[in-house]
Amino acid sequence: MAVTVQEPAALSPIGSGHDDEALPQYHIEAQTSLVERPLRSLKHGDAFAVLDSYGDIGVFPGPEGLYFQDTRFLSRLELTVEGQRPLLLGSVIQDDNGALSVDMTTPDIRIDANDETSIPREIIALDRTKFLFRGTCYDRIGLRNYDTKPRHVRLALTFDADFRDLFEVRGGTRERRGQRSVEVTRPDEVTFRYHGLDDRLRTTRLRFGPKPVVIEKHRAEFEVRLAPGGRASVFVRAVFDASDIKADRLVTVTGSALPITSPAYPNPRREDGHAKGEGMAFALAYRDARRDLRAATADITTIESSNDQFNEAACRATADLYMLASRTEHGLYPYAGIPWYSTVFGRDGIITAMMTLWIDPNIAKGVLRYLAATQAKTSDPAADAQPGKILHETRHGEMANLGEVPFRQYYGTIDATPLFVMLAGQYFEQTGDKTTIQAIWPNILAALEWIDAFGDRDGDGFVEYARETEKGLANQGWKDSHDSIFHADGRMAQGPIALCEVQGYVFAAKRSAAKLAAMLGHAALAERLKDASERLREAFDRAFFVPEIGTYALALDGEKRPCAVRSSNAGHALFTGIAHPDRVASVADVLMSKDGFNGWGVRTIAQGEARFNPMSYHNGSIWPHDNAIVALGLARYGHKAAAARVFEGQHGASLYQEGRRLPELFCGFIQRKQRGPTNYPVACSPQAWAAAAPFAFLAACLGLELRHDRNRIRFRDPILPSFLDEVLIRNLKLGGSRVDLLLHRHGADVTVNVLRRKGDAQVVLLK
Structure with missing residues (x-):
């Protein structure tokens, strides 16, 4: 979603988007702020x-x-x-x-x-x-x-x-x-x-x-x-x-x-x-x-806690998710957000489904089926489409129907395709729904083919983007503003561009696909995918880690020069597992430094970088979904205290929002006493992946893992943030089993009590 709030301009496609003087592309004109009057x-x-x-x-x-x-x-x-x-x-x-x-x-x-x-x-x-x-x-x-x-x-x-x-x-x-x-x-x-x-x-x-x-x-x-x-x-x-x-x-x-x-x-x-x-x-x-x-919500997992304010936030988040979720012929699909993005977005739907998988796997099932059905089958430069690519967005208005904007069925995203494969792997790991995976297996194979044949344009092992049409989006990762990818001196990166987080998504996609291939009896393919993921991990560490900044580069430009910029993108490398264990402590320190973490959350771009602007859309703002991914990444590598700190910051921000609703984003100004975060003028609220964020924060801190193959619900080294003493999880599902669990914090320790069990799923606390 490309949004930049700058001086008004006609809605028309611009140049490459990498020119420092370029006007914003498909911007949202902001002559009034959405925060002036409650909507x-x-x-x-x-x-x-x-x-x-x-x-x-x-x-x-x-x-x-x-x-x-x-x-x-x-x-x-x-x-x-x-x-x-x-x-x-x-x-x-x-x-x-x-x-x-x-x-x-x-x-x-x-x-x-x-x-x-x-x-x-x-x-x-x-x-x-x-x-x-x-x-x-x-x-x-x-x-x-x-x-x-x-x-x-x-x-x-x-x-x-x-x-x-x-x-x-x-x-x-x-x-x-x-x-x-x-x-x-x-x-x-x-x-x-x-x-x-x-x-x-x-x-x-x-x-x-x-x-x-x-x-x-x-x-x-x-x-x-x-x-x-x-x-x-x-x-x-x-x-x-x-x-x-x-x-x-x-x-x-x-x-x-x-x-x-x-x-x-x-x-x-x-x-x-x-x-x-x-x-x-x-x-x-x-x-x-x-x-x-x-x-719509009759059989979902629900959360209650000892904190009434968090309970309000969780209830609002649940209500927002199911309001935004539309019934399609393929199942539920969470539309991205109101007012600007109330439609199908591939990336947004996938990430929302990932973060809510333990709450309701039906959302993930609907997303997988819808995106499989709309996967590109031919090359269409006007839509930035190639065979196997997963949809970015679809629009039904007059301007899209006439081609005045390219979004009728648009594929200009570099990350939705590997994220689709990642979600398929996560969905099967939790549900064991072999029928759905078999139905979309040709789509998974086509997505993997796209990654290698079209995503890796120059054969160097990294996936890059460059739009096929001047009407298309200039930047095609989740930070898709016209000025979001740049070098340490502020110069805009020239494409094709290989984003940090996308390599992590590809790594995780190939590992997930390897497990699915093995399950379906394709042993040779499973081995090839596993080997390819390890080669990518090694190449990623060599090319992206920048010792001078202590973290992974934002991106590589078209000449393979790293954009040595401290960004939240590195947190996605932790989330996907591509980060080398020896780098994690340094990456975590940068994310949680005073330049990266402002008290409310991790900024998209760290303070002090050339294009840092706390009021920008992607260059210093704070996004709840981005912070949830960062928290999941920190927790994955054992940095639970840092994950809890991010959760605490985001919960604190929600207390200043009407209805405890986390918005799409807010400004990245430093946290100040007796004041809430500064609102962003045209942020969507509600926004699907922002609504999903509280569930991801909680899962990160609890180290929650659901494995159908082992019939096991596991809490790995759980921790609860300071504002939660108890959490009651009702109707947590694994296969045919249903459990109600009470988690209680005793200082730094967390105990787990099974209050109700239907079925034979094991509940394991691992320290």
């Missing part, structure tokens, strides 16, 4: 909503909107009472992310000069509930009169649908757009239509109950009469769909299509009136949405 996010399937604290959309400039398949289907929806905005009392996303709940009241209202028609504040309460479900955004506005006399108020909704592509919302400009229209299609309905240049018809229908007293193309008004203590409700349904212009009108619902008259969308024209009809639609959808959420 609320909802998601279901391919739809998501970004709302302000009132549940409104578009009152102020920003990313607010109702989005579907990378298009904004509703750009404005503002509620007023007697022409004024209500007074906000409280606004919260429910604990399971199922709905937004808003409490408001009327301000002091003077309708005219006659005091008898004035409404003092705090007389009428308004409560608003919004949620997404199966191609519809449901909105209920409840009113209650706490006065001793009747009240009559006029409520209004102002609305619009601009059908902007997400890349336009991010700051891009376009020379041409399709045709937009709006009409009042019924006494209780307004319909917006957009005939796109991609021959797609996108439609938003706003349906109201009760029937408005005034309905116009961009406004609906309601007269609400309230008896003393009386209640009333106004309902709004935003039903959105996209289809080929020549096709019958269908509503896309998480990969399938339902007619607009399906039971999911009851017809509001009932004998009992508009309000009751819409109220019934709201109630039924709300019930089904809650059931849907409960079913």
Whole structure:
């Protein structure tokens, strides 16, 4: 994901991305900060909503909107009472992310000069509930009169649908757009239509109950009469769909299509009136949405602890993961993040699946199956694709369909392919699901072939990247900003570029594939892969370790010169096991030094490096998922105290975040007393791999290993951070076994008690 916050520019591909004067590529324009006003996010399937604290959309400039398949289907929806905005009392996303709940009241209202028609504040309460479900955004506005006399108020909704592509919302400009229209299609309905240049018809229908007293193309008004203590409700349904212009009108619902008259969308024209009809639609959808959420998490592993704040963080992380996880024909897939990345990303999905494998292996299964199905089969320079390569991202908006951006089905990532093979190995090690591995084995072989044939461009044993098209991403690792790969003097590295962490991923991929090959009876292949991984490990140590900085280089440039820059990338070398044991202590010291670790976490680039900037996207910021990988790497080599310190820093950062939610990233300024971390202006929140990070931190500190072949759950030299005295793990699964475990900290020691066991899996504590 390439994001750089700099001066506004048109959304157009730039040069190589390695020129020091180059403008940012596919940047997110930041004329306003997402931290200025608290935003609320909802998601279901391919739809998501970004709302302000009132549940409104578009009152102020920003990313607010109702989005579907990378298009904004509703750009404005503002509620007023007697022409004024209500007074906000409280606004919260429910604990399971199922709905937004808003409490408001009327301000002091003077309708005219006659005091008898004035409404003092705090007389009428308004409560608003919004949620997404199966191609519809449901909105209920409840009113209650706490006065001793009747009240009559006029409520209004102002609305619009601009059908902007997400890349336009991010700051891009376009020379041409399709045709937009709006009409009042019924006494209780307004319909917006957009005939796109991609021959797609996108439609938003706003349906109201009760029937408005005034309905116009961009406004609906309601007269609400309230008896003393009386209640009333106004309902709004935003039903959105996209289809080929020549096709019958269908509503896309998480990969399938339902007619607009399906039971999911009851017809509001009932004998009992508009309000009751819409109220019934709201109630039924709300019930089904809650059931849907409960079913998604019914059999997962859960965590409770002695720390209520960590419990809140773990619950929020779980809710975020399953809100972001969309059901595809191949299984669950965690979309990357809201608002900018609510779609499939290969790298993000794989790393999220790795970090949550012990919580729910079904996520990993869905990711593996989806990426196997979309693996490139031919060479396509416009998509940076070659046979065997794993998908980077997919988009469904107008600009992607027209090729104005290259991301319709884009493969410009150097790391997703080896990460795919790594995940397959980890998934089988834990689950023993031979059926799934056999099904994707041809894809694993194709990925290994890509690594050697296309990934290693010059045959030196390292995997490098260089984009095939000027529209593609210039940098193709996880740090994919235009300025993220550079030399010690600040010069941009010239490609093809071999990233530090990618060599580790390739090493781990070949070791994983060797085990899978042996399991499937391919002994000769297993031996070749094992030998290749050891040769890579030796070559990596010779080429990447830089004694002058005490750690591994960020990358090698096209002339094989190391980018001698202290970075968090070296922590990924620990995570994958490619790091030589003799180097680990030095690498860990650099990561945890005052230049690397700022108190909240490990910076992407250490302070003092030429391009260090704590406010940048990749050159000094702090990413929770990156820190989780670093912690797993530190723990792998026995540096548990350092891993716990990283966990403590990230937990401390979460205490300053609304809902205890870790964002995509935050700034890398030094930790200061009585202050939280500094927010990044356009960070996604929630973000899938940030939501997965707490589970990875805990697994790292506990040294948790699940091995189906040995039928063993093992805790290797466990440690608990200072803020946790006890951890209760419920429904931990290994094969057909289920266990509940209580871990308790006694000073530096941790004990493990089995509270419940179903099945014969062994639980082992190894010191």
